[in-house]
Amino acid sequence: xxxxxxxxxxxxxxxxxxxxxxxxxxxxxxxxxxxxxxxxxxxxxxxxxxxxxxxxxxxxxxxxxxxxxxxxxxxxxxxxxxxxxxxxxxxxxxxxxxxxxxxxxxxxxxxxxxxxxxxxxxxxxxxxxxxxxxxxxxxxxxxxxxxxxxxxxxxxxxxxxxxxxxxxxxxxxxxxxxxxxxxxxxxxxxxxxxxxxxxxxxxxxxxxxxxxxxxxxxxxxxxxxxxxxxxxxxxxxxxxxxxxxxxxxxxxxxxxxxxxxxxxxxxxxxxxxxxxxxxxxxxxxxxxxxxxxxxxxxxxxxxxxxxxxxxxxxxxxxxxxxxxxxxxxxxxxxxxxxxxxxxxxxxxxxxxxxxxxxxxxxxxxxxxxxxxxxxxxxxxxxxxxxxxxxxxxxxxxxxxxxxxxxxxxxxxxxxxxxxxxxxxxxxxxxxxxxxxxxxxxxxxxxxxxxxxxxxxxxxxxxxxxxxxxxxxxxxxxxx
DNA sequence: CGATGTTCGCGGGCAACTAG
DNA sequence: CTAGTTGCCCGCGAACATCG
Numbered sequence: 404x405x406x407x408x409x410x411x412x413x414x415x416x417x418x419x420x421x422x423x424x425x426x427x428x429x430x431x432x433x434x435x436x437x438x439x440x441x442x443x444x445x446x447x448x449x450x451x452x453x454x455x456x457x458x459x460x461x462x463x464x465x466x467x468x469x470x471x472x473x474x475x476x477x478x479x480x481x482x483x484x485x486x487x488x489x490x491x492x493x494x495x496x497x498x499x500x501x502x503x504x505x506x507x508x509x510x511x512x513x514x515x516x517x518x519x520x521x522x523x524x525x526x527x528x529x530x531x532x533x534x535x536x537x538x539x540x541x542x543x544x545x546x547x548x549x550x551x552x553x554x555x556x557x558x559x560x561x562x563x564x565x566x567x568x569x570x571x572x573x574x575x576x577x578x579x580x581x582x583x584x585x586x587x588x589x590x591x592x593x594x595x596x597x598x599x600x601x602x603x604x605x606x607x608x609x610x611x612x613x614x615x616x617x618x619x620x621x622x623x624x625x626x627x628x629x630x631x632x633x634x635x636x637x638x639x640x641x642x643x644x645x646x647x648x649x650x651x652x653x654x655x656x657x658x659x660x661x662x663x664x665x666x667x668x669x670x671x672x673x674x675x676x677x678x679x680x681x682x683x684x685x686x687x688x689x690x691x692x693x694x695x696x697x698x699x700x701x702x703x704x705x706x707x708x709x710x711x712x713x714x715x716x717x718x719x720x721x722x723x724x725x726x727x728x729x730x731x732x733x734x735x736x737x738x739x740x741x742x743x744x745x746x747x748x749x750x751x752x753x754x755x756x757x758x759x760x761x762x763x764x765x766x767x768x769x770x771x772x773x774x775x776x777x778x779x780x781x782x783x784x785x786x787x788x789x790x791x792x793x794x795x796x797x798x799x800x801x802x803x804x805x806x807x808x809x810x811x812x813x814x815x816x817x818x819x820x821x822x823x824x825x826x827x828x829x830x831x832x833x834x835x836x837x838x839x840x841x842x843x844x845x846x847x848x849x850x851x852x853x854x855x856x857x858x859x860x861x862x863x864x865x866x867x868x869x870x871x872x873x874x875x876x877x878x879x880x881x882x
Numbered sequence: 883c884g885a886t887g888t889t890c891g892c893g894g895g896c897a898a899c900t901a902g
Numbered sequence: 903c904t905a906g907t908t909g910c911c912c913g914c915g916a917a918c919a920t921c922g
Contacts, residue, residue: 513883515922528922530883536922574922888919893912900907 433657434510434681438465438541438581438646439664440635440672444503446479451668452505453481461676462507467543467583467644469501476503487511493522502541502582520563528576536576540567544585554604557585561607568614578616581646583672588618588642589631616647619677623659632661634673646675655680719754726750782812782848802832816851 437456441448444466456464469476469492476490485508492501500522506514516528524542531537542564548554564580571578584607591605601609611618624632634644648656659677832840 515883530885530922532884535884576922883922885922886920889917891916892914894914896909896911898908898910900905902903902905 433678434463435459435461435676435678436463436465436579436581436646437461437674437676438467438583438644439668439674440467440543440583440644440670441668442468442670442672444469444471444476444479444501446481448668448670449476449479449481453483453486455664455667456505457485462510463539464505465539465541465581466503466505467501467541468499469503470498471501472497489517489525489527491519491522491525497522499546500543502543504539504541518567521560523560524563524567526567528571536574538567538571538576538578540564540571540578540580540582542580542582542584544583546585548604558603561604565607565610568611568616572614576649577652578614578649579646579652580611580616580648581675583644585643588621588645592627611647615650617650617653619646619648619653619656619659620661620675622653623656623677624661632673634661634675636665636671636673644672644675646677648677648679652679715754719750722750722754782844782851799832813847816854 439452441452452464452466455461469490471490472492472494473490474494475497476488486505487508488503488505490501490503502523502525504525504527506527510529513529513531514527515530516526518524518526520526523544524540527539527541529537529539542560544560545553545557548557568578568580586605586607588608591601591608594601594605595609620632621627626632631642633640633642635641646659656677656679660675662674662676664674665671
């Protein structure tokens, strides 16, 4: 098991934020996710669920098999305080289908995209600061697969899910894929271990693993080596409910549980929960984008015939002739190309020396990516937030994080003259001093700007000098 | 929702001008 | 000479747009 070495430890900063909102102690630090097959939703059950999630501080709760239309759920008389309901079902034929998501109000406003498929899949995309995105995929698969039609439908649902995961991966989103899969991992594993062919239905597990998603409960309980924990208690007890999450989330997971809450809510499934440290996801420390240092110079290899020994050149020609005999002039253009790539290039690399050639990326065009410019933009961004009432409140709440970053920024640009300003020393900020804060931000801005323009000036001069030098060299060569 | 980019109108600052 | 007027430029922020 590979885990990246990001050992995020709870720190003082976040504890302070907790104190700020003293409602639930850990709420701000951990985000809790749960999923339950409700086995037909009723008004009574819904109220019980709300009661339960409020008590346990669950942020996002997935419910499967509601068997109720969106309208019916809308008119349930339930105390929804603090949460929003997003339900989805096939409104013509709601039986045996229906998924629903209960999401905390302060997370709900981060939603920027909702997709609903076949009354069985509910996809919700959330966006957070710093280009962090999270995709929730809640799904409830067909329960029976006795007929070939059912099997095909089941596979169809699976492919939908896989497609959406693929899309999310390509957009670098974190993924939580959870729900009642109605498929047993155990069966997949057995087939795989015995090197038997895997039924199409079960291939979804293969895909999930290929996408580097983790079955959080399997890993937490170490089910591969110990006894399996069941999630469904019917004629046979089986494990068919899962929460699969992307690697980054998995590394930040603190707890994962399979719980029996059947004495509170009547259903034949267990409740699955897990929580993760949300520090870098939902309440991040503000940062501007990091510079991509690896791409600063493009290194290309160029063959250097002039400096290659004569002997090697002769060998090269001999080998080339030998290889050329295998060339198929009737082949397609792709075949010819791959022939060239695999054979000729190989021979060339064997005999001919090559030198490294560094391609400089034009700095003038990439000035927007230098740290100084980013910092400059950051000040503008911060100043704007200060001036707006709503965003000011947000800043006030998270001031310690902003303050920390601002201090970093000042230090990074070694703006000594700014170091002792009022703004940087405050642990709390007051709305009555906004004018003062903006003034000080302007000071920082001015200092940064003068540095920036100096930088640009130097850069420009360098380029001019470069151009002149080059011309001189050309001139000398020509004479 | 958040990040980023773009457009556009407003007002301050400044210079040139003008009326008293 | 001075106080007020006009016109212009520029920077800023609000608002809008776009993407994911």
